Amino acid sequence: MRVSASLYNRSPSIAARFRTSLEALWKKDGPPPRLGLAVSGGVDSMALASLCSETTKATSGQYPPLIGFIVNHKLRKDSTEEAHNVAEGLRRLQIEPRVLTLDWRPYGNPLAIDHLEHVARKLRYQAIGRACRENGITSLLVAHHADDQAETMLMRIVGKYFGSGLGGIRTRRPIAECRGIYGVDGSGSPRSAASGDKEVTGDVQEMLIEDGGVDVIRPLLTFTKAELIEHCMAAEMRWFEDHTNADPRFALRNTIRHLQTNEVLPAALRKQRLLEVAARVREQAAEVESSAQREYDQLDISLDIRTGIATFKDTARIRVVGRNVKTALVRKLLSLVAPVHEIKALDVYHVAESLWPESHDGNRKKGLRTPTQIANVTISPPSGAGRGIWTMARQVPTQKDTTSRFIILSQLSTWQLWDGRYWIRMRKRQVGNGTPETLEVSVRFLQQDDIAKLMKTSNPAQRRALRKLLSMASGNLRFTLPVLIAREVSSGTAMPDAGRVVALPSLGWSADGWARWSEDDGFEDPAVEWYWDIRYRRVDLVDGGSHRIVACLPHVRSSRDEAEGFRADVHDTAISPRPTS
Structure with a gap:
């Protein structure tokens, strides 16, 4: 040529x-x-x-x-x-x-x-x-x-x-077509909430936060x-x-x-x-994003990844910034707990101003007084004794959500994204040359019937421990938590029963025969046949400074560990960095 x-x-x-x-x-x-x-x-x-x-x-x-x-x-x-x-x-x-x-x-x-x-x-x-x-x-x-x-x-x-x-x-952007694919969709390089390091720890008391993935450039x-x-x-x-x-x-x-x-x-x-x-x-959007990031970095934010509940402290400083910056800031805050990948600015625009209303002539406009829902998140304003603390949590699921967010877990140790918030996997303990699948395990939202069944089959000590665990997500917020349900399988077909609760993974609770999966375990407990693990999805938040992440799973023992029942030591504080030797 x-x-x-x-x-x-x-x-x-x-x-x-x-x-x-x-x-x-x-x-x-x-x-x-x-x-x-x-x-x-x-x-x-x-x-x-x-x-x-x-x-x-x-x-x-x-x-x-x-x-x-x-x-x-x-x-x-x-x-x-x-x-x-x-x-x-x-x-x-x-x-x-x-x-x-x-x-x-x-x-x-x-x-x-x-x-x-x-x-x-x-x-x-x-x-x-x-x-x-x-x-x-x-x-x-x-x-x-x-x-x-x-x-x-x-x-x-x-x-x-x-x-x-x-x-x-x-x-640059993530690959939208790969949502829910582990290792591609904002995952594959988990990090510790305590240290921020990208690592897989053997600490069964800590829930890791996913990071990584593949970006299109x-x-x-x-x-x-x-x-x-x-x-x-x-x-x-x-x-x-x-x-x-x-x-x-x-x-x-x-x-x-x-x-x-x-x-x-x-x-x-x-x-x-x-x-x-x-x-x-794009230039204007970059300026808005930069301003919103500065406000976000200075805001007092706490995220409890065990319950998916975030709080932030009100501040008068934000009232004077522009509405576009407020909108970008609210989108960042919502992304901590929202079960959706994309939060549209147009949906947030009017809510942002009601969170931090501007003041004119020394008179402050009335802001949000009652909870509001946006991007499947409930934003609750400070209560009388709330000292300016706003709360955000996944909206209590509708009947449609309950049906659509039901997934059957693979028994091949495959991470699966549930409700856009938690990566969950399970596996069966290897016995001999392999055993046929005897259970169908699914993850869905916790329901009132699940709690009633657990209470009915528990002794008084166990019921007290369960109530203490569930109090971490008060009221209806507990019905936004994941629960693992197991049903017997016969000839490859699940039996027609409602199944039984085998784990509340984000709260660290397991039924007999089930336990949290530890990467560093050198042995498998012979009393445990099934293992599960859970991680929180990628978020733009690092523990330290004005930002706090609560990722320590409660220490829970099942009835096989203690004759008098299991106990739950619920830690309501953030993980402290590991001491260095």
Whole structure:
């Protein structure tokens, strides 16, 4: 292929800009140990692969090793050949290729699926997310560029998005399609609430907090598609075109792409103007976020991860900040206990002002006087004796919640996310060469009938201990707690009974034959047949300063340990850092 001198002259500047863009993304924490690349074989992703390869060579291998993930969707007869051709192209760039083939068997004929593009995207990102987890990759580079940004902006305008939504595509985000996948969705590197260290301790009295996961990173958002094509031509890089992307009949984005490319839109809706608007919105959003983070860091906050209850102390200082900052601050606070991944600013905007109403002429506006619900969280204002302490807790579940948040636990030691708040797993003690499954164990919300059954089958000492445990989540808040229910299984089918309560994991209680799983146990208790473990989901809070995390599970012994019943020593204080030797 003949390439003009001008292309060769401009390509180095593109490479230099790319290196600067990439380094800016990990300026704070340093480069990750390995980088993943999502490579479709199109010009965008091949430009990304080429730029990554050139950057690695230019820095004498100081950049992280690269793995390129190629997804074979198996939707066209020549897709397998194309995937292998893309893999060969990556090898020439000295990038290790991995071809991931999607499994459509659960869906039957994929071409008959409604919204096939949406389903394919979800399966594609889930396959790549799991592959990243298996290869120890926490950063996945994708090739979205400035033209994609402009298209997204126009789509959001058409969809009547306003405010921060007009900031366009974010440079970094978790993989939304991988929610609930352990090791990808904000998990995989648990940390101690006491020390903040990312570690797995053998302390069965401490509940760990999850951290880690895989983030999508977009280093090409300031590059136009024309620049990426130019780079590939200068580098004599081959790429594969999906001609359906240019057909305006297939999707709204294709239609917008056609209008943008042919410049038939008004000047205010053309690419450069949209990119300028997005940049201004992102800059303003960053200023708001920075101000909200400063207020958050100074706020007295306590989070009890055993019950999922958070408190924060009222302060007059916040009354004078802008409403957008208040909104961002409330979203941060709600995220400590909310069972949802995304808390929309529009839903919070009016509530934020009622928490910290502004004062005019020395007269303070009336604020929130009664509990209110938002993002499935109940926010309760300070009581008369509350000394300015606000309380936030997961909203008491509705009947629909009770049904939809019911999951059957895998007996393969697999972490599963329950109610968006707790990661829970279980396993059976190994006996001999393996035993058939005899129980179906599920996790759901604690119910009044569960408490009644436990009280009925307990002696007076046990009932007192249970009441003390349950008092940690007073009133109806106890019905937001997880409970493990076991039912007998016969011939692979669960018996038609309500089952029995075998653990209140977030409170540290276990029935006979059950116990908390300890990673450091050198032996297994012969009296215990089943083990469970629990961790709190990732939160932006570290114990220390004005922030406090209560993560110490009560010390509970079952009736097999003490003839007179079990006892519960409920600790209502935060964990203290471990003493150093």
